[in-house]
Amino acid sequence: MPVESIENFEAFQKAINSETPVIIDFWAPWCGPCRVISPIFEKLSDKAENAGLKFYKLDTEENERAMVEAGVRVMPSFMVFQKGDKLGESAGALPAPLATLIAKHANPSVATETPAATAEPTPAAAAEAPTEKL
Numbered sequence: 001m002p003v004e005s006i007e008n009f010e011a012f013q014k015a016i017n018s019e020t021p022v023i024i025d026f027w028a029p030w031c032g033p034c035r036v037i038s039p040i041f042e043k044l045s046d047k048a049e050n051a052g053l054k055f056y057k058l059d060t061e062e063n064e065r066a067m068v069e070a071g072v073r074v075m076p077s078f079m080v081f082q083k084g085d086k087l088g089e090s091a092g093a094l095p096a097p098l099a100t101l102i103a104k105h106a107n108p109s110v111a112t113e114t115p116a117a118t119a120e121p122t123p124a125a126a127a128e129a130p131t132e133k134l
Helices: 009-016 032-046 064-070 095-106
Strands: 004-006 022-027 054-059 077-082 085-091
Touching (some): 009 077, 022 032, 032 054
Antiparallel strands (some): 022 077
16 A cells, blocks of 8 residues: 655644554655655555555655644654554654554554564563553
């Protein structure tokens, strides 16, 4: 499934309030690590086992209001939302924590059975925020 761009705050609100869980890549044009992780995010969006998530990118330079609303503190940041709740996040250009976050939310019943989901938590996973209503 291709990664879609979120162009404005209204589209951000629609995405995070979706019945289907969504993952958003918060990035900026000046961010080198964002450019490094972007192709990995794109490849993960194409995997069949991740079809339970809808993938989005949001340029924080163009959508500062959405960045503030989501509580982005680091670039890049990846956050999972559903029905207005933040379900999880991963910060930085680190492929393993990103893949774990996606697996956990793409198909929760399968993710609990995979080795990646049962591995020792990484610092990024340990810092995962509790569910927040936006």
